[in-house]
Amino acid sequence: MQLVTLIKSKKINPEQLFMLSVLAVNGGNYLYNLLLGRLLGPTAFADAAVLITFLLVLSFAAMTFQLVTAKFSVLFENSVFKSFISKVYQQAFLVGLLFGIAIIVFASSLQDIFNTSSSTMFVVFGCGVPIYFLMSVNRGVFQGKKSFKSLSVTYQTEMWSRLLITLGLIFILDITSPVIIAVGIFASFLFGLIPFKYFTISLKKQVVLGIHKKAIRSFFLITAFYELTQIIINNSDILLVKHYFESYEAGLYASLALIGRIVYFIAWMFVMLLLPTVVQLKKDGKDTAPVLFKYVGYIAAISFTIVLVCFSAPELIIDILFGEQYIAMAPLLWQYAIATSMFAISNIFAYYYLSLDKYVPVVISGVFGMLQMALVVFFHDSLAQVVHMQIIAMVLLLIIQVVFFKINHKKA
Incomplete structure (x- = not known):
């Protein structure tokens, strides 16, 4: 109640609210991992850690679209902005779909490479990848426009849904399979779409960006390269x-x-x-x-x-x-x-x-x-x-x- 009162009295600006939200999200994610570590034990937690690492890898890959969207959301306005967002949504969904299909197809190989107890967990995870890419573009719009309240909500809904759904499934079903972890992650992607700017997507719309295409492409490629280095490091x-x-x-x-x-x-x-x-x-x-x-x-x-x-x-x-x-x-x-x-x-x-x-x-x-x-x-x-x-x-x-x-x- 005190936090709400401070926000209403404008003692906490949107940027400060976002920082508080990020601290809460990081705390929730830490709690999620800590509870998994305690519930599963070192051996089973190793499988869960692979999925969590895949989630981090996915977040870095999708961050390319988020940062590109954020930067050009600052620079573009009106019809150019709408055309740009429409195009980014289309491309993000396509890239996410390709990544998701690749993970599903090579699920058995991934199981062998990382010595996990299940390949199904990769299949479930792969199904959620396109959703995560759409979520990242949505966040990029909020970030670029400095809509920090909406940006905070998307991170909060993703974190809390993953924490509560995963733990709920573990306790209700009394199963510690990594597939349960994957289901919780998949569900969190859906909740992370809230709030979502549906009206900005137009798959049939002719997108004309003209002279801006080269700048967008250059920034996208270098950002993709940098996020790849983030994944590696x-x-x-x-x-x-x-x-x-x-x-x-x-x-x-x-x-x-x-x-x-x-x-x-x-x-x-x-x-x-x-x-x-x-x-x-x-x-x-x-x-x-x-x-x-x-x-x-x-x-x-x-x-x-x-x-x-x-x-x-x-x-x-x-x-x-x-x-x-x-x-x-x-x-x-x-x-x-x-x-x-x-x-x-x-x-x-x-x-x-x-x-x-x-x-x-x-x-x-x-x-x-x-x-x-x-x-x-x-x-x-x-x-x-x-x-x-x-x-x-x-x-x-x-x-x-x-x-x-x-x-x-x-x-x-």
Whole structure:
């Protein structure tokens, strides 16, 4: 009630409301993963972690459409905007359909590659992929137009439906199969469409974007490339560990990754605010660097705090969140947090330059994403070594991003 009163009295603006909403969503997603970890145990949680990782991969792939939609929703108006949105919806649904079909067709192969107990979970997941892509375009409209209340609702409905439906099915049916996890994820995509701008879709409408096509295509391709690097950096380690290690060890590592990545999920909140703000400042001819400094400062402070806490009480944190059966990962917790902190800060630089149509930092991220994956492929004698390889790659990535910024800012 106090929050509602504050909102009505305008003491909380839409951006602050969105930030609070994102914190709630991240908290709900963490609760979802923590409960699964406790209910399933390390071995079964390893299968669930594969699905959760697939969900993260999907979110990065669909983020391409969301960011493209957000950027050009700032720049386009009236009939051009409507034509653009119609076209993006069509293409997003087509790409999502192709991805979904591919996952369904290769479900058995995915089961063999990631050593899961079921292929059906991939089939169910694949059915929901086209819906997720439509949801991402819808969110891009809200993000670009700074309709943060509607944007908050879409994330809230997705998170709460996944949490409640999944846990409800587990307790009611008394089944811990990964298929149940997949059903919960599929259902959350449907709820994530709320509220949905149905009227902006026109499959029969002739879309004429003229001179804007080249700009849209260029930004789409470079954003797709960058999101691919995000997929590699943020998810390849869990999938590679699932491939190279036994299910028990993979489940332990999944718990470590979930705790350590809290920095990245908080940083994502600032990225959502960064892109439309930088695009608008550039459009108005204003200096954009202060916005970058502000968000880098926020993430650096949060990262330092999280690493310090993970270093000070790793066993207590893991015991509270996952239980004693995961306690073996305690010595690696603060080290993994360092890797994700370096990535989160460098990610702010990359998205900043992406907003300004400068793509060298994107290429840099791609190079170091491949480096991280290569290091893990060649050096995976232990889970500790896997974490150390990621620290090396991410520290180097941040150093290069900072050097690029100083050189570019000095020239400017």
